[in-house]
Amino acid sequence: MDRKNPLDSIVKSDSREALDEIRTSGPYRRVTKFLLHLGVETHGISPIPKEERVDRRLYQMFFVWFSANLNILDFSTGSAGPAFFNLGLHDSLVILLVVDVISCAIPAFFAVFGPKLGTRGMVQARFSWGYYAAAIPSILNVFSSQGFLILNCIIGGQALASVSDNLSVTAGIVIIGVLALIVTFFGYKVVHWYESVAWIPNAVAFIVMLGVGGKHLKSSTFPAHPNPTTATILSFATFVASSVISWCTITPDYGVYHDATASSLRIFVYAYLGFFFASFTGHVLGAVFAAAAPGVELWQSGFGNGSDLGGLISAVLSPTGGFGKFLVVLIALSTTSACAPTMYTFGLSFMSIAPIFARFPRYVFAIISEAILIPVAIVGATRFYATLVNILSVIGYWSTAFAAIILTEHVFFRRRDFLFYNVDEWNKPRRLPPGIAAVLAFAGSFGVIVPSMSQVWYSGPIAQAGTGDIGIDHTNSEQNWSFLDPCAMIQTGLIQNAHSDLVTDASYDFYGLRLATCSLDQRIKVWHLDESNGTWAVEDDWKAHDAPVSKLSWAHPEFGSVIASSSFDRTVKIWEQVSPLVQPDASQTNGSGVNSSQSSSSGPSNSRWAERTVLTDARGTVRAVEFAPQHFGLKLASIASDNQLRIYECLEQPSLTAWQLSEELDVLTLPSSTSPSLHSRNHTVAVATPTQTSATLDGASASLVAQALQQGLQQNVAGTSTSQPPSRPGLGNREADGGWCISWCKDRYWGEIIAAGSGISGVIKIIQLSPSRRPTSILTLDPTPVPAPQAPSSAPEGTLPVPSDAAADGAAAANVPPRFAITSVAWAPSCGRSYHLIATGGRDGHVRIWRVKPGEDLEREDDDEDGKWTASIVADFDQHKSAVTRVEWNITGTVLSSAGNDGRIRLWKATSGNVWRPAGSIGVEQAEETEPTENKDVDMDA
Numbered sequence: 001m002d003r004k005n006p007l008d009s010i011v012k013s014d015s016r017e018a019l020d021e022i023r024t025s026g027p028y029r030r031v032t033k034f035l036l037h038l039g040v041e042t043h044g045i046s047p048i049p050k051e052e053r054v055d056r057r058l059y060q061m062f063f064v065w066f067s068a069n070l071n072i073l074d075f076s077t078g079s080a081g082p083a084f085f086n087l088g089l090h091d092s093l094v095i096l097l098v099v100d101v102i103s104c105a106i107p108a109f110f111a112v113f114g115p116k117l118g119t120r121g122m123v124q125a126r127f128s129w130g131y132y133a134a135a136i137p138s139i140l141n142v143f144s145s146q147g148f149l150i151l152n153c154i155i156g157g158q159a160l161a162s163v164s165d166n167l168s169v170t171a172g173i174v175i176i177g178v179l180a181l182i183v184t185f186f187g188y189k190v191v192h193w194y195e196s197v198a199w200i201p202n203a204v205a206f207i208v209m210l211g212v213g214g215k216h217l218k219s220s221t222f223p224a225h226p227n228p229t230t231a232t233i234l235s236f237a238t239f240v241a242s243s244v245i246s247w248c249t250i251t252p253d254y255g256v257y258h259d260a261t262a263s264s265l266r267i268f269v270y271a272y273l274g275f276f277f278a279s280f281t282g283h284v285l286g287a288v289f290a291a292a293a294p295g296v297e298l299w300q301s302g303f304g305n306g307s308d309l310g311g312l313i314s315a316v317l318s319p320t321g322g323f324g325k326f327l328v329v330l331i332a333l334s335t336t337s338a339c340a341p342t343m344y345t346f347g348l349s350f351m352s353i354a355p356i357f358a359r360f361p362r363y364v365f366a367i368i369s370e371a372i373l374i375p376v377a378i379v380g381a382t383r384f385y386a387t388l389v390n391i392l393s394v395i396g397y398w399s400t401a402f403a404a405i406i407l408t409e410h411v412f413f414r415r416r417d418f419l420f421y422n423v424d425e426w427n428k429p430r431r432l433p434p435g436i437a438a439v440l441a442f443a444g445s446f447g448v449i450v451p452s453m454s455q456v457w458y459s460g461p462i463a464q465a466g467t468g469d470i471g472i473d474h475t476n477s478e479q480n481w482s483f484l485d486p487c488a489m490i491q492t493g494l495i496q497n498a499h500s501d502l503v504t505d506a507s508y509d510f511y512g513l514r515l516a517t518c519s520l521d522q523r524i525k526v527w528h529l530d531e532s533n534g535t536w537a538v539e540d541d542w543k544a545h546d547a548p549v550s551k552l553s554w555a556h557p558e559f560g561s562v563i564a565s566s567s568f569d570r571t572v573k574i575w576e577q578v579s580p581l582v583q584p585d586a587s588q589t590n591g592s593g594v595n596s597s598q599s600s601s602s603g604p605s606n607s608r609w610a611e612r613t614v615l616t617d618a619r620g621t622v623r624a625v626e627f628a629p630q631h632f633g634l635k636l637a638s639i640a641s642d643n644q645l646r647i648y649e650c651l652e653q654p655s656l657t658a659w660q661l662s663e664e665l666d667v668l669t670l671p672s673s674t675s676p677s678l679h680s681r682n683h684t685v686a687v688a689t690p691t692q693t694s695a696t697l698d699g700a701s702a703s704l705v706a707q708a709l710q711q712g713l714q715q716n717v718a719g720t721s722t723s724q725p726p727s728r729p730g731l732g733n734r735e736a737d738g739g740w741c742i743s744w745c746k747d748r749y750w751g752e753i754i755a756a757g758s759g760i761s762g763v764i765k766i767i768q769l770s771p772s773r774r775p776t777s778i779l780t781l782d783p784t785p786v787p788a789p790q791a792p793s794s795a796p797e798g799t800l801p802v803p804s805d806a807a808a809d810g811a812a813a814a815n816v817p818p819r820f821a822i823t824s825v826a827w828a829p830s831c832g833r834s835y836h837l838i839a840t841g842g843r844d845g846h847v848r849i850w851r852v853k854p855g856e857d858l859e860r861e862d863d864d865e866d867g868k869w870t871a872s873i874v875a876d877f878d879q880h881k882s883a884v885t886r887v888e889w890n891i892t893g894t895v896l897s898s899a900g901n902d903g904r905i906r907l908w909k910a911t912s913g914n915v916w917r918p919a920g921s922i923g924v925e926q927a928e929e930t931e932p933t934e935n936k937d938v939d940m941d942a
């Protein structure tokens with residue numbers, strides 16, 4: 001039907017050759033013939049003869065690369081400057097300009113090889129790598145193309161999902177993947193046609209975005225940034241360069257039917273302009289909007305924790321209503337324009353690996369790619385930026401080395417003359433170079449690269465010396481990949497044998513290689529994972545407090561090896577691990593004048609944890625302690641049974657001895673707008689996710705802890721420091737029923753936000769701390785106002801906590817419906833979501849998951865921060881049938897675990913459509929001994 005298209009006959013004639021190639025594999029013959037009728041390109045990897053390289057539409061060289069790059073992948077690459085590398089807008093733009101001008105030349109130069117040689121990129125590689133070794137870049141290219149496909153599908157899927165509440169990211173990924181498959185399936189001709197139009201909707205959408213969002217793009221919108229380090233600049237620059245240079249393994253494939261007689265310069269210029277205009281535009285827009293997002297509340301909420309590009313674009317376009325949504329859909333679908341050539345090349349590279357693969361028709365590989373792509377993208381979507389940066393940088397390493405080798409071959413050995421390539425011999429091992437030089441050069445390049453690498457999984461000596469990654473900055477973000485399942489530890493019996501009394505808390509360090517446990521026995525133990533055999537051994541064990549220890553928290557490793565512990569002795573203590581060599585003095589010199597003599601008094605002689613400070617402000621037992629996410633600096637929150645949430649800041653970081661109580665607020669009475677004023681504080685801005693503690697073990701029954709607490713109280717009232725007797729009569733009794741818990745919002749974009757539950761109020765307050773204003777309660781999570789379990793309980797903003805206070809103050813007041821204390825709250829890591837998830841566990845035996853959404857009111861002014869946060873319960877489980885003592889998320893916020901007095905740890909997972917379901921449970925045998933007691937104090941029918 002498209003007879004007039006010159007490519008048509010070309011593709012068909014080539015397909016005859018393709019048929020030759022696959023004649024031996026009978027099963028495909030009939031399918032192939034049929035597909036040929038449909039116009040599917042079935043040609044494989046054999047070079048296109050010069051007679052057939054006649055398509056004069058060189059402008060397609062512009063459009064293919066313009067479309068392939070004018071999409072959200074480039075937008076996200078640019079946005080990584082502010083959002084991931086924490087660069088200011090100005091720095092980001094300068095880096096983008098310099099890098100794009102230079103790096104676009106490389107894939108553009110490779111585009112010339114297509115028409116000139118008629119070889120696919122990985123076949124051309126044989127002219128420098130030799131017949132066999134060319135399999136190396138072919139294999140690498142298979143993985144790289146697949147990597148890009150995954151990224152593109154994630155971004156496209158997220159963008160689609162951001163338009164509609166009914167469409168999950170997973171469904172979005174599938175849609176994009178299938179579209180890419182369809183375009184690719186038909187091959188060269190269809191890909192070229194598609195790319196010649198695909199840029200149009202993108203260009204329109206980006207222009208509208210500028211038009212709609214432009215008014216926010218004044219200089220005051222952009223927050224100030226610290227001067228970047230050289231390491232960060234290098235890292236961002238190489239990150240961007242990687243994203244451009246990596247096209248060089250793909251570009252030759254798109255010219256093999258184009259005019260072999262055209263001027264090289266013309267081909268180059270077309271391709272270069274296509275690359276540059278699209279990449280630079282996409283990069284700059286990404287950087288501009290990402291940099292502006294923190295200053296525009298609506299955008300920021302769309303951006304989530306800075307990794308939901310689709311959400312950001314939706315937010316920017318949202319003032320245009322339905323039209324905006326339509327544009328977002330177009331932008332999302334346009335990722336197909338990057339996917340199509342990439343998937344096409346995936347197949348060709350696969351076929352170039354070995355002759356056996358070349359016998360299959362190309363479309364088979366498109367299907368294979370699709371089958372791998374979708375599941376991996378779905379998993380990868382939960383940690384978008386880490387996935388992006390890791391995939392891109394590793395691809396950047398090898399494709400840059402590859403480009404250097406091919407260009408060296410071309411310039412020095414083939415003297416820039418295409419006639420020096422004897423393309424007819426593409427398939428004759430003996431007639432091709434041995435490839436030793438290329439392999440050695442490639443290996444040699446890794447001799448430089450590897451020591452300079454700074455990746456999640458490896459950091460070489462050069463990078464460690466402070467250059468940052470030659471590709472990527474060593475951001476600690478998302479590093480806590482080694483999430484270890486605490487259930488396994490129960491099975492090993494570790495926890496039961498750990499202490500002489502009930503274990504109250506267990507917390508992994510940042511790397512998951514050490515575990516700190518604490519107990520009613522007043523001791524802290526630090527366990528070390530022997531990675532060779534997977535066993536845990538006690539590394540340190542010391543008496544830490546004069547009463548049961550309630551909670552532990554590890555500081556981010558940036559601040560050293562530091563643990564905070566809270567105790568029923570009304571103190572919080574900060575411990576630092578010191579090297580055994582300096583231990584004798586270091587552990588005892590304690591500059592803050594606190595009483596350090598007790599710290600290691602009865603500890604084992606090998607204790608290497610020095611007590612750095614004792615915080616004695618609490619007027620009740622301290623029930624929880626948690627270090628703030630690392631980007632807020634070395635800060636600590638604690639909550640005590642006096643209902644005070646206290647925030648401490650370390651004033652002297654290396655010594656850890658001076659801590660300032662920067663905030664002290666009563667969680668029960670905290671109003672939504674007034675409160676003691678704040679000191680202004682410096683934000684330590686850094687890129688990372690917070691320390692995550694991730695254990696779920698809580699064999700301790702609430703009642704036992706409560707009893708211990710009473711003892712602790714009695715002891716301490718008599719024995720320790722500044723404590724006062726309980727300030728209100730009856731408090732002691734009520735402590736047994738109360739719950740005190742805190743959890744920081746892991747996401748730095750919202751500023752410092754903490755969820756806190758206190759006493760028997762039965763609610764969680766979301767409290768915003770800000771350097772410039774008073775802390776306010778921006779939302780109350782209250783499960784009781786609506787009886788139906790699934791009913792959304794979006795507590796209105798500014799709800800005074802009166803009802804709950806009434807419950808608290810009225811103690812056993814008979815006419816108030818009983819409220820059950822919340823014992824544990826956990827703010828999920830917000831990996832790529834535009835909303836927050838908060839889990840709570842309570843004495844009522846319920847595990848609840850709250851979906852908390854920051855305000856969406858379009859009319860609101862940007863600086864009106866105490867916006868309408870809303871919450872709804874997305875899951876409510878009562879399977880524990882007894883008090884829940886602990887809830888904890890996994891690293892991606894996709895699995896919740898809860899521990900209850902039924903002696904079981906239960907897992908909960910989100911299934912498709914975001915429905916949370918039970919995902920198994922495991923029993924803690926010894927807990928059964930205590931169960932009868934517990935059941936007494938958990939009256940489920942009350």
Ligand SMILES: Nc1ccnc(=O)[nH]1
Pocket residue numbers: 073145148149152242243244246247250338339342
């Ligand atoms: N930089 C890229 C190379 C290949 N494919 C892409 O989608 N992106």
